[in-house]
Amino acid sequence: DIQLTQSPSFLSASVGDRVTITCRASQAITNYLVWYQQKPGKAPTLLIFGASNLYSGVPSRFSGSGSGTEFTLTISSLQPEDFATYYCQQLESSPPWTFGQGTQVEIK
Amino acid sequence: QVQLVESGGGVVQPGGSLRLSCAASGFTFNTYGLHWVRQLPGKGLEWVTVISPDGSVKSYADSVKDRFTISRDNSRDTLYLQMTTLRPEDTAVYYCARATSGSGWHKGGIVYYYYGMDVWGQGTMVTVSS
Numbered sequence: 040d041i042q043l044t045q046s047p048s049f050l051s052a053s054v055g056d057r058v059t060i061t062c063r064a065s066q067a068i069t070n071y072l073v074w075y076q077q078k079p080g081k082a083p084t085l086l087i088f089g090a091s092n093l094y095s096g097v098p099s100r101f102s103g104s105g106s107g108t109e110f111t112l113t114i115s116s117l118q119p120e121d122f123a124t125y126y127c128q129q130l131e132s133s134p135p136w137t138f139g140q141g142t143q144v145e146i147k
Numbered sequence: 148q149v150q151l152v153e154s155g156g157g158v159v160q161p162g163g164s165l166r167l168s169c170a171a172s173g174f175t176f177n178t179y180g181l182h183w184v185r186q187l188p189g190k191g192l193e194w195v196t197v198i199s200p201d202g203s204v205k206s207y208a209d210s211v212k213d214r215f216t217i218s219r220d221n222s223r224d225t226l227y228l229q230m231t232t233l234r235p236e237d238t239a240v241y242y243c244a245r246a247t248s249g250s251g252w253h254k255g256g257i258v259y260y261y262y263g264m265d266v267w268g269q270g271t272m273v274t275v276s277s
Binding site for chain 2: 139
């Protein structure tokens with residue numbers, strides 16, 4: 040199984056900050072990596088698919104990049120509604136389609 | 148609007164069984180692959196299983212293989228998860244989710260859904276405890 044490791048696991052930031060979350064895969068994957076946002080008590084929502092494609096309706100301050108074994112999610116200017124937990128997921132390999140352990144973004 | 152609504156969660160003893168349902172609305176149900184994903188209390192997400200639009204191709208995580216069965220009724224726009232031989236470690240919120248890429252890509256007997264999950268239900272809690 041492909042393992043995904045996110046860093047950091049916890050991030051404290053202020054409104055307006057640029058935030059970058061990294062997702063590292065245990066083996067190279069093409070670009071079938073997605074990012075989700077999850078707020079407490081709610082289901083995840085899709086942010087990015089295909090490593091760098093913004094899903095419909097997602098604000099443009101979110102962006103994704105990367106290839107091979109290292110991928111990043113960037114929030115260009117953190118907004119109050121962005122405080123949440125973020126997960127990457129790979130869908131490259133045969134199942135299981137694993138998730139990273141999550142990165143919790145909190146207000147500084 | 149596009150919606151998935153889970154039901155059927157509850158408290159069950161170890162070794163017991165439970166069937167979850169996921170009712171869909173607002174989209175053409177029989178053209179989308181559908182997943183179940185779970186989240187252990189206070190923990191991250193774990194992909195559980197997926198079923199193809201016509202119900203013919205299914206994949207499972209090793210942790211639930213031979214204990215859980217995914218199925219769908221396209222005449223009722225409903226997805227199911229039959230869970231048997233439940234263990235305390237199955238305690239989680241269970242989400243159903245729609246495959247972003249619709250019908251996916253068939254390769255080597257597996258259907259791949261490369262673009263993740265774009266519509267999620269609100270989740271249903273399953274607690275396995277004596």
